Amino acid sequence: MNLNNTLACPLDCFDTCEAVLSNGKIKGNKEHPTTKSKLCVNFANLLKEDFLEDAYISNEKVSLDKALQEFTSKLKEMNPEDTLYYKGAGNLGVMQNSPKVFFNNFGSILTKGSLCEGAGEEGINLGRGKNVNPPIEKLINSDVIIVWGRNYSITSPHMYELTKDKIFITIDPVSTPIAKKSELHLQINPKTDHELALLLTRFAYMEDMEDKEFIEQSNGADWFFDLAKSRPLVSYEQTTGISLQEITKLFEIIKNKSVSILLGIGVQKYYEGVNITRAIDSFAGYIGLHNKNVGGVWYLSDSAYSYEGKFSVKGKKYVPLPEVDFSKYKLVFIQGANPVVSAPNTKRVIEGLKNTFVVFFGTTFNDTCEYADIIIPATNFKAKKDVRLSYGHEYKAISYDVEEKQKNSISEYEFSSYMNTQFGFKGLVDFEEAFDYYTNKEFVDDSKIEKFEFLEELEVENLYEQKDEDEYYLLFRKRKNNLNSQFKEDSFLYINPDCSFEENQEVIAKSSYGESTFIIKFDEDIKKGCIVLFAGNKKANYLTNHKSDELAFSAMFQEVLIRLELP
Ligand SMILES: Nc1nc2c(c(=O)[nH]1)N[C@H]1C(S)=C(S)[C@@H](COP(=O)(O)OP(=O)(O)OC[C@H]3O[C@@H](n4cnc5c(=O)[nH]c(N)nc54)[C@H](O)[C@@H]3O)O[C@H]1N2
Ligand SMILES: Nc1nc2c(c(=O)[nH]1)N[C@H]1C(S)=C(S)[C@@H](COP(=O)(O)OP(=O)(O)OC[C@H]3O[C@@H](n4cnc5c(=O)[nH]c(N)nc54)[C@H](O)[C@@H]3O)O[C@H]1N2
Numbered sequence: 001m002n003l004n005n006t007l008a009c010p011l012d013c014f015d016t017c018e019a020v021l022s023n024g025k026i027k028g029n030k031e032h033p034t035t036k037s038k039l040c041v042n043f044a045n046l047l048k049e050d051f052l053e054d055a056y057i058s059n060e061k062v063s064l065d066k067a068l069q070e071f072t073s074k075l076k077e078m079n080p081e082d083t084l085y086y087k088g089a090g091n092l093g094v095m096q097n098s099p100k101v102f103f104n105n106f107g108s109i110l111t112k113g114s115l116c117e118g119a120g121e122e123g124i125n126l127g128r129g130k131n132v133n134p135p136i137e138k139l140i141n142s143d144v145i146i147v148w149g150r151n152y153s154i155t156s157p158h159m160y161e162l163t164k165d166k167i168f169i170t171i172d173p174v175s176t177p178i179a180k181k182s183e184l185h186l187q188i189n190p191k192t193d194h195e196l197a198l199l200l201t202r203f204a205y206m207e208d209m210e211d212k213e214f215i216e217q218s219n220g221a222d223w224f225f226d227l228a229k230s231r232p233l234v235s236y237e238q239t240t241g242i243s244l245q246e247i248t249k250l251f252e253i254i255k256n257k258s259v260s261i262l263l264g265i266g267v268q269k270y271y272e273g274v275n276i277t278r279a280i281d282s283f284a285g286y287i288g289l290h291n292k293n294v295g296g297v298w299y300l301s302d303s304a305y306s307y308e309g310k311f312s313v314k315g316k317k318y319v320p321l322p323e324v325d326f327s328k329y330k331l332v333f334i335q336g337a338n339p340v341v342s343a344p345n346t347k348r349v350i351e352g353l354k355n356t357f358v359v360f361f362g363t364t365f366n367d368t369c370e371y372a373d374i375i376i377p378a379t380n381f382k383a384k385k386d387v388r389l390s391y392g393h394e395y396k397a398i399s400y401d402v403e404e405k406q407k408n409s410i411s412e413y414e415f416s417s418y419m420n421t422q423f424g425f426k427g428l429v430d431f432e433e434a435f436d437y438y439t440n441k442e443f444v445d446d447s448k449i450e451k452f453e454f455l456e457e458l459e460v461e462n463l464y465e466q467k468d469e470d471e472y473y474l475l476f477r478k479r480k481n482n483l484n485s486q487f488k489e490d491s492f493l494y495i496n497p498d499c500s501f502e503e504n505q506e507v508i509a510k511s512s513y514g515e516s517t518f519i520i521k522f523d524e525d526i527k528k529g530c531i532v533l534f535a536g537n538k539k540a541n542y543l544t545n546h547k548s549d550e551l552a553f554s555a556m557f558q559e560v561l562i563r564l565e566l567p
């Protein structure tokens with residue numbers, strides 16, 4: 001294999017596929033351990049993407065140099081504290097982190113927390129002391145895979161391909177494609193996963209399935225078990241929507257089997273998302289899934305855990321990402337993000353962007369560009385070298401520049417170097433040094449948990465207690481044909497046909513944060529009482545809350561109830 005013709009898929013996705021350019025064609029690299037087969041629709045869409053070829057100042061096309069000069073002089077007028085650096089997940093290559101070094105040198109406000117996996121990550125951290133997945137071999141070798149709040153076959157199709165012959169159990173309010181392939185589907189009520197984890201823990205005890213050795217070496221298992229004992233078993237049936245017969249069936253399936261849990265972001269998009277996730281990981285600890293030769297729990301792991309951060313900074317001031325109020329700054333720099341669609345509380349986001357000077361740095365003209373005063377085109381992934389680490393498994397993907405960059409574009413690294421020079425700041429770590437480091441650093445298995453800390457206290461404000469009969473839970477899912485707000489979105493509102501509305505009818509959806517109109521589509525796979533919107537739906541976030549969760553500065557897109565009305 002020619003070593004310098006691979007391409008890493010830059011998209012925010014568990015699989016972190018590697019492509020290869022051969023005979024002028026870009027296709028999946030069969031030699032990459034997790035990619036193997038062909039790439040997905042989103043990658044195909046990315047190859048066809050209309051990348052920005054011009055810079056803009058106040059909607060006028062200008063050269064890249066002009067835009068950079070304008071930005072530099074604008075920034076020179078600013079008090080650093082009045083500027084914000086906002087980075088999204090448009091490209092997950094490690095070099096994307098280089099602009100943060102410049103903005104930190106300058107003294108801009110940075111963001112902390114996440115719109116994505118943050119609450120769950122903190123839940124895992126609090127139990128394990130880190131968020132590292134076991135090697136994927138342990139997943140491939142397990143007998144049973146419990147898919148918990150994750151749309152497994154859609155959001156990680158290549159990982160799924162490696163494990164498709166397993167016995168699956170799915171825990172999800174929606175009958176997802178993986179739920180349909182499962183031996184057992186627990187169609188749980190939203191935001192009751194912590195209760196299910198406690199119920200399962202009770203059953204595990206009754207079935208003599210606790211891992212005494214692991215419990216002995218950990219802290220707090222007694223407290224955790226007390227939490228599980230604190231309610232009568234049958235009371236969980238009503239709240240979780242899952243019968244004790246179904247739980248019995250689950251234990252029949254996993255008894256004497258090696259078990260893995262694939263945890264997704266569905267369980268943690270709530271105010272108490274940290275502790276809900278921690279309850280699940282504690283159940284896993286209780287039955288001994290951690291630190292074994294086979295099986296374990298996989299979440300969206302900290303992909304850079306064992307790496308030195310070549311571009312890491314210690315900022316002076318951070319704001320929580322979901323809560324960003326753009327209007328508070330005189331200038332905001334938005335890189336690789338589309339907050340007009342992806343951030344919570346769209347009305348607030350748009351008002352904020354209208355009241356500040358917006359600089360957008362990205363590859364495409366997205367919804368956020370409508371509010372940009374300066375647009376700086378970023379070089380597309382085929383024309384810049386980078387390395388992608390994976391949050392799904394331990395294999396990385398390497399990208400070489402196999403194409404000329406689009407005109408008037410600049411890579412993130414070049415941009416940062418340019419800006420550092422303009423301001424006389426010290427340079428970045430050498431590009432080739434960073435690239436070689438990330439490319440060549442060998443995998444070390446850091447997943448062993450030294451001392452597990454079980455969840456000892458749990459207080460959750462239950463949505464089911466707040467919900468009126470005519471209100472709906474709001475669920476979000478990722479979709480096969482788009483990647484968050486990238487590529488063509490699906491703007492319908494999906495609901496179980498057993499409702500008082502008609503298909504194709506227009507409805508106004510209202511929450512306490514805002515409202516928006518949608519066209520209804522029926523879907524029997526959705527649990528009654530829930531509505532589903534796909535991530536990337538341009539109107540979705542008119543309904544969502546911009547406050548952070550309890551502990552992790554993470555967004556809580558599903559901490560909301562919806563009323564539907566006719567216009
Ligand atoms: N094709 C495609 N792939 C993607 C993406 C994409 O947009 N498109 N996005 C990427 C990104 S950014 C991420 S973060 C990952 C996310 O990957 P996943 O974690 O698989 O994300 P979702 O599709 O949101 O799946 C969440 C699942 O949780 C369910 N769910 C919702 N609420 C609850 C609940 O309260 N309890 C339980 N048990 N389940 C619940 C939903 O019905 C849904 O099936 O996927 C990545 N991969
Ligand atoms: N309601 C609701 N909202 C959600 C979600 C949900 O499930 N429901 N999911 C959340 C999740 S999990 C995530 S991860 C976020 C994602 O939200 P964002 O981080 O905003 O990501 P995208 O919407 O994919 O927008 C990425 C943009 O990055 C730009 N881009 C692409 N490649 C490059 C590049 O190489 N360089 C630069 N500079 N720019 C590039 C493109 O212009 C693209 O428009 O959305 C969150 N928002």
Ligand code: SF4
Pocket residue numbers: 009010011013014015016017039040041042043156157158483
């Ligand atoms: S499955 Fe994910 S990583 Fe692989 S090509 Fe598609 S978007 Fe990229």
Ligand SMILES: [Mo]
Pocket residue numbers: 012089115116117
């Ligand atoms: Mo995400």
